[in-house]
Amino acid sequence: MGMEQSALQSFDLGSGPLMPDSFIMETGQVDLTVYTSKERFDAEREIFGRVWLNIAEASEIPNAGDWVVRDVKVRSSSILIVRGKDMVIRAFHNICSHRGMKLVWDDKGRGGKFSCPYHAWMFDSAGDLRHIPDEGCFPHVDKQASGLTPVRCDTWEGMIFVNLDAQGTQTLADFLGPVAQRLKDVPFGSYPYTARVGSMIDANWKLAIEAQCEAYHVRALHSRTVSKMLSSAENPYVHPLHTEFLGAHRMNSVPRNPDFALSPEKLVQAFSFMNAQQMVIADTGAQEKPEETFASHPDINPIRSNVWGNDQYVLYPHFIFHMSLGGWWLHRFWPIASDKCYWEAVYHFERPQSLRNQFAVQYSLALNRDTLMEDNLALVQQQEVMESGAKKIVQFGEQEALCKHLAAVSEAAANDAEAARTAAQ
Numbered sequence: 001m002g003m004e005q006s007a008l009q010s011f012d013l014g015s016g017p018l019m020p021d022s023f024i025m026e027t028g029q030v031d032l033t034v035y036t037s038k039e040r041f042d043a044e045r046e047i048f049g050r051v052w053l054n055i056a057e058a059s060e061i062p063n064a065g066d067w068v069v070r071d072v073k074v075r076s077s078s079i080l081i082v083r084g085k086d087m088v089i090r091a092f093h094n095i096c097s098h099r100g101m102k103l104v105w106d107d108k109g110r111g112g113k114f115s116c117p118y119h120a121w122m123f124d125s126a127g128d129l130r131h132i133p134d135e136g137c138f139p140h141v142d143k144q145a146s147g148l149t150p151v152r153c154d155t156w157e158g159m160i161f162v163n164l165d166a167q168g169t170q171t172l173a174d175f176l177g178p179v180a181q182r183l184k185d186v187p188f189g190s191y192p193y194t195a196r197v198g199s200m201i202d203a204n205w206k207l208a209i210e211a212q213c214e215a216y217h218v219r220a221l222h223s224r225t226v227s228k229m230l231s232s233a234e235n236p237y238v239h240p241l242h243t244e245f246l247g248a249h250r251m252n253s254v255p256r257n258p259d260f261a262l263s264p265e266k267l268v269q270a271f272s273f274m275n276a277q278q279m280v281i282a283d284t285g286a287q288e289k290p291e292e293t294f295a296s297h298p299d300i301n302p303i304r305s306n307v308w309g310n311d312q313y314v315l316y317p318h319f320i321f322h323m324s325l326g327g328w329w330l331h332r333f334w335p336i337a338s339d340k341c342y343w344e345a346v347y348h349f350e351r352p353q354s355l356r357n358q359f360a361v362q363y364s365l366a367l368n369r370d371t372l373m374e375d376n377l378a379l380v381q382q383q384e385v386m387e388s389g390a391k392k393i394v395q396f397g398e399q400e401a402l403c404k405h406l407a408a409v410s411e412a413a414a415n416d417a418e419a420a421r422t423a424a425q
């Protein structure tokens with residue numbers, strides 16, 4: 001399998017054009033301390049404070065007044081995202097204007113009215129301060145100026161992004177660069193049935209992303225779960241079908257094993273696969289497809305491979321989404337410390353039409369969960385021994401091109417952040 005790769009492009013994270021680190025792109029070698037050092041983590045904390053971060057989906061808050069709360073712990077921030085009466089999605093820092101209490105303690109709700117748990121100051125869905133109990137005692141409070149602190153917020157194809165830099169001027173479209181021109185009207189909405197999972201992982205957030213960015217590990221680490229669905233006689237090491245570097249971001253087309261056969265030893269799996277398309281492999285021909293599928297969209301499976309499994313997009317810094325025949329899914333990896341991250345995944349299926357269907361969806365989720373547990377448990381082992389200092393570098397191969405490109409973009413971004421910090425001193 002050849003591994004054609006597109007040319008490198010410059011990218012802009014709001015501080016001017018940068019190029020992915022050329023040594024990393026050339027050799028695949030990355031200084032191992034990027035996963036362990038406090039200095040690198042500090043640079044990343046700065047970067048998370050000024051780039052666009054994917055944080056939620058517009059479909060989570062379909063109606064006026066619907067809201068969700070998401071934490072960005074690396075910035076000690078909690079973000080309230082709410083759909084206003086005018087249907088515009090806005091984001092605010094989740095902190096009260098009276099004495100700095102966390103305003104909303106739940107993670108989702110509706111109604112668009114927020115009463116602080118401490119002394120019951122009341123805010124509305126536009127962030128305006130509407131009511132102060134015993135207001136006469138606050139002669140100096142400017143009510144107009146005491147609304148919630150806004151966070152820059154924008155959406156792309158139903159995905160909500162925020163940018164914590166109030167002074168920043170880069171638009172979401174500019175940040176997305178070449179990705180923004182693609183995937184117009186992709187039928188994300190055809191898969192409205194969702195399931196969410198998440199957990200804390202004792203590993204650097206970049207290690208967690210890397211595990212979702214290459215299929216080289218599938219034969220070894222996933223030999224008990226999904227290996228046979230992906231690894232084929234033609235393409236045993238699951239080389240990507242297609243790779244593109246898209247500014248600060250990147251994409252892969254991932255193959256499936258066209259000869260995957262249901263095993264008589266795995267009756268539950270066989271029953272499940274006969275009743276719905278699965279996430280990991282692709283078409284079992286079991287289910288009616290929606291009119292518009294990912295496979296029929298011109299930007300997806302761009303080389304029109306007949307062994308296509310899914311397309312994955314890996315957006316800098318922390319967001320991945322995959323589109324397959326059976327649905328789509330996303331991951332967000334939130335840095336917490338150099339050796340800790342919070343991982344969340346959201347799966348999107350077609351709405352199950354029957355109990356058989358429902359069972360198949362649950363089976364697919366369980367299989368995904370088992371596979372991801374294999375990844376996440378491995379990451380903890382990796383982080384633990386990386387801290388020993390015994391190895392100086394990690395080395396990416398050509399089939400790990402997305403990891404390599406992410407490392408090269410991260411390196412350039414971290415150096416740029418470091419240079420800006422030194423210049424400011």
Ligand code: FES
Pocket residue numbers: 096097098099100101116117118119120121
């Ligand atoms: S801190 Fe919110 S009402 Fe007092």
Ligand SMILES: [Fe+2]
Pocket residue numbers: 211212217221222371375
């Ligand atoms: Fe994996």
